[in-house]
Amino acid sequence: MGNFTNEPIDLSQLPRYETLSFSSLHPSYWKVMVINIAMFFVLLTTGAALGIIFDAEIRENTFFLIIALIVLLVLVIIFARLSFCKRGYVFRNHDVIYRTGIIATNTVIIPYNRVQHVALHEGFVARFFGLAKVEIFTAGGKGSDIQIPGIEKDKAEDIKQLLMGKIQKQL
Amino acid sequence: MTTDFTSPQKQAPIGILMMFLATLKDLFKVFWVVFIVAVLKSDNTNSLYLLTGFVLLIGITGLISYLKYVNFTFYIDEEKNEFIIHTGVINKTKTVIQLNKIQQVNVNQDFIQQFIRVYSLDIETAGSESKEVEIKAISHELALALKEKLIHGKVVPKTEGALAEQYQSATEEPFIKISFWSLFKIGITSNYMKSLGLIFAFFFTLYENISHVLGDDELENGPLGTFIAKGLAFNAVMMFVAFLMLGVLLFNLVRTVIRYFGFKITKQNGTLVLNFGLINIKNSIVRPERVQIVSVSRNYFQKKLNIFQLNIRQAMNGEKDQRKTAMEIPGCDENEKNQILMLLFNELPTQGLMVTPNFRKLVFSAFLSVFLPVLGYFLIGKYQDSRVYDFYGIAVFYCVLTAVLLWFGFRNYRLFINEKYIVKQSGAWDIENKIIEIHKIQAVSTSQLFWHKNLNIGSLTLHTAAGNLSFYLGNYTTINDYVNRWLYLIETSDSNWM
Structure with missing residues (x-):
């Protein structure tokens, strides 16, 4: 391991993604x-x-x-x-989490410093309700992207700006 | 000889010949049956037409090759740091590649190119919209100079001699050379299933082509048809199996030797340069920082012979490119394997904490690959055709074999977690260890079936730029603990994943 040092961290002290309360869709x-x-x-x-x-x-x-x-x-x-009830998302300081699934509960977590690009998608029907879909892409292939539907347009725009800001900062 | 790439350049003039031959080869590949039938069925009256047709075809191919050559130019725009290629005879295409997006530059030589002494240079890039670009005919010096320039973006040595010398020195001291003996060992111990598939595919195409030409009736009533009908006899089956096994071994051996003959790995400015091939000589580069997944695999025979197979996957664009970006290093011994790992990771990854799968994983795979097929077998026997019961020996053999494979597969299915690495071990016969570095993870997903909630088991998938690594049905608390830990590590570090 050579000069590799690892500050002692307590696993139980780390923020836990699985106990978060998820925001449900609009x-x-x-x-x-x-x-x-x-x-x-x-x-x-x-x-x-x-x-x-x-x-x-x-x-x-x-x-x-x-x-x-x-x-x-x-x-x-x-x-x-x-x-609809099972879906939920959380935007944390350093990552975004999206949970879906009826039979299996699937959770995808993308750290902001791995986001490649962010897109907003307004569906035909969703537009009438002022809703948009936030799409977050990474470089990891199949199943590593997140698409969160049912977010208010303004909020979605804010989220996009926030993520773009985070990406810019890293560059 | 110029190494100035700022002004538009054409390919090597001899490239016209190459493109001509390549186009002819492609045409022949598609239409060989038509050609043969045309030649066989022609009599004196229409042989003139046939000849004219051939001459026209060759003339047109030649003209197209020439026009393609004239319209293909490439240059480097140094101000914008872009590599620009113009192609197309009627539809003009301009491809722009940013130099810093270039993942990999390969200089290869296939059979035709070897014959007229030119090389092809292809460029692989990262990014969803970019296409792969290939320059089909380029001289060796120019190819190497361009490659150097594209990868490092710095001024290449102006003199040809210095360049040649640099290349020479690189080729003279390869740090790993895989001997013919190692290739032989790999050839007879690996890829049984793949070769079997290829052989079947070959015979199937042959059968189909023959039946196209001769017509179906002739084939079914002819000697081959009778052979197939009689072939159901047990002895014939055994003979067939024995021949098949021998065929697979030989085919494997020949394929491995042709593909990987003279495998050399050279270190060059912190990158690995791979050279190999008997007929098609390939030259490709592995850059340690671009490597996402390294897998080390060996089976029982290979363990006895002390050889490993390495597979290195670099960051890629889409799923379909996965095979292309995977570099296979066949047959290196323990020491060589460690040297390669040292170069890629600067240390030897150790296995660390072990996570084992729940026994339900075994039950589930047994359900899928033993229970369901057996159920199908009995259903067919009961409702369709009771003659399938005559083959109960095959069914029993299948069950026993699958059960044994599943059991070993389950026993070998492990996830090892370490401070910097995650290693997944899997496989029943070929035991594979996939190694990824934690900071190369792009996204993490976890999954749990609702009836597994109380049992506290679940699955994990780690997404990297070169594919996914999944571990099914482990202790969910452990998995989540480590997910939180990895997220912490990824989010607090700035280390570059590519």
């Missing part, structure tokens, strides 16, 4: 998700309706088709709600 983002799901189901129902009108075989099973669509819709809504 409540309006739930509406955005619902609208997106609704648009998807409008397409799906249209398809099913066309099938019922033009195909005799499908017409015979109209009842099952409708039941299937309703079950699917309920499931998608439940999972979307769970997913």
